[in-house]
Each structure stands twice: as structure tokens, then as C-alpha cells.
Amino acid sequence: MGLSVLIVDDDDIAGGLSRDLLKDAGMDAELLTNSLRAIDKLREKRPELVVLDILMPGIDGLSLCHKIKSDPELSSTKVVMVSGKSFEADKQRARQYGADLFIEKPYNIETFATQIAEVAHRPAKAGPVAGGEPVPELKSAPDATLQITVWGCRGPAGPKTPPSSQYGLMTSCLAIETGERKMIFDAGGGIVPLGGQLALAGPQELFLFLTHFHPDHTQGLGAFEGVRSSGYTLHLSGAKEPDKSLQDLVTEAIEASLPAGAGVEANIQLHELMEQTYEVAPGVMLTSFYANHPGTTLGFVLESKGRKVVYCPDSELYGEGATALQDYDDRLARLCQGADLIIHDGRYTAEDYRMTKNSGHSSFISAVHMAGKAGAKRLLLFHADSQYPDEVLDRMGIEAARTSAERGYKLDCAVAREGLKLGI
């Protein structure tokens, strides 16, 4: 028999389906519908992996996950949470309690067994999260005036990209709402589901700002509702290249990503940006600046209602090895001074950065130091390499928070995750 899996679900139809899918994939899967018996059953059967539904009478899945991961005898059991509820707070708790994966119901029956097998074969975490250091998460401000949603936050796919990740695998896209205006930053893969959500409210006027035209920042453009569908007016702002106009860059990016048979129906208005401050809506100031990255690449500082957010996803900080002529880290820290939130390139671990110097991306530790020196309140490490398994990202978050505390920075740090909503 293959991998042994226990499914705990009070619904014997849904649970039975999961069991059958896993059995078909050659696993030794068993269903338990009484969650109160789960811990006894786990001790007796010792499965390698347990699938827990969140909403169950008796004892709920989150409490069970917590129990399993804080029990020294059971903590090495992999835990997959499944739920029809997709509240971010539940996902966060699941992660904090050490769950290895969260799958939303209805799940994809084609990939369910593959996802389970992939989690089962991941190396065990360094230690039970409940007993060790929790993976840090950023907290929203109680009096938030800006709402930030991460729709995509990973680097481009590579040969070792895993099939799934709790941090998501879609490329850069971020939404910032000020109350008066919703602004979208970058058009990586994450902009496609964002477009699906926007479409619920019907055609509208949209504001999109592009940092640059590398494919991982534009690959969602052609499939974006705000480009394809009529009735939309899309204000697209970005910088031109020395040898290419903004119009040409946008046309090429759309053509490269337009799904077969689709056309461009929206009214697209282009706005060329330079290193300058713009009032993009009443009282909303946006400063664009050149980031240290190949080609013309912008970073943005958004200021509204006394809050300051910096978005700079592709940016190479030189860190401790900076030479006398490399003053980019200090320049960026000045721009980021006192920010409530910095969303910055944290693509690599310190070791990997040494091998990839001058590629235009940073070690996450350099981002912590830059944000700490800037006196910022929060740092979201963005654009993590898509080939890192979740364990590496967990460790990056923990190490970032530890470094910030050791250096005495008043800076909360976390690694960005798809679906994250943050009030600032």
C-alpha cells in the first residue's frame, strides 16, 4: 500500500469522495466521520498525513490541527486543511498551528491526489511550529485608511517550482484602495483573478501602474478583464524604455499574453511616468522613482491620509557588501523614511544572493536592514523565488523577524502571501 492517509470529515459524501480519489491514486486512505475520535485513531493508525475539514461538530479541524502539531508524538504527521470557508483569518490560523497545506472546497478533483502526495513528500519542517517560532504575519492597523490586497507575489516559474505553495505561485499584482480610489500595481498572473472579482461590479474605470515590462509583471495583461472587455476604461501608467515608447511596450506585452481568440475591447489610456510626484486622485500622491533593476524599472511611494506605502518589487539592494559608489540602499532608505509599509524585493536567501549578485534582486536580509534604517513600521518581503519550497519562505519570515528584533528596529516583517489583505 502507498501513502497512509486519514481523512477526518463529518460529511461522509464529501469525505468519501476525498477517500476514493486518494485510493484511486494508490494511497491507503481511510475516512473517519467522528472528529472526537481523531486523536485516538491517529495514535492507533499512525498515518503519514491527515486531511481535516475545518467545520465539524465535536472538535473543529483547526483545534485538531493545533493538537496534532503540538503533540510530540504526532507532530510529524502532515496536516492538510480543507474547507468551504475561505476566510483569510482561518488560513492564517491554520498556518500558525502548523498546517502543511490549505485547500479550498470545492477542490479540483484532477489535482487533489497530486497535491496530497506532494505535501507528504516534502521534508518535515525544522520542528513543530507550535513548539518553535511561529511564522510571522503582519497585523492590520486598527485605524486603517488604506486597504492592501496581494494578488500575486512570486518570481517567475522555474524548473524547480513546486506544484503548489501556501504563499501562492502567481506573479506580481497588488491592489491598494484609498477609499476614493482603487489602484492596481503590476499585471503579473495575479491580475487575472483580480479582474474576475472586479467584473462582478461590471465595467468600470481602472487605474493600473506598471513598475516595468519584464514578463512576470505583464503576463496577466492580455487575459485581464480590464483589457479584454468593452465598457472598461483602463488608465495604464508606466515608464518608456530609451529605445521604445510606452505604446510599443504595452502593445507587445498585451500581444504576448492575449489568450487565443481574444481581442482588446477596453478603452486604454496611456500615461507616461518619470521620476516625479503625481496627484493621482484628490489627496493621493504617488511618487515614482527608478529602482536598481535591469531596464527602466520604477518603484512607487504612495501617500494618502497620513499613510505611506512603498511598492518596490524588483530592486537590488547591495547590502553589507556595498562599495563606496553603491549608495542605492541609502537612497532607497531615504525614500522609504517613516513608511507604514514597505513592500520590497526579497527574492533570495542571503546564501543564494551571493550567487546571483547583479541580477536585479535582493537578499531578504538586505531588505530588512534597509527598511529598519528607514524607520518603517512594516516590511512585506515580495517576489520570493518561485523555486523555494514553503519551508524556505517560512524560515525567511522567521529570520527576518529575528534580525529586526536583534537590531532593535521597530519593524514587523513577514513574507508576502497571495490573498493577504492588510489595512494600513
Ligand SMILES: [Zn+2]
Ligand atoms: Zn524584473
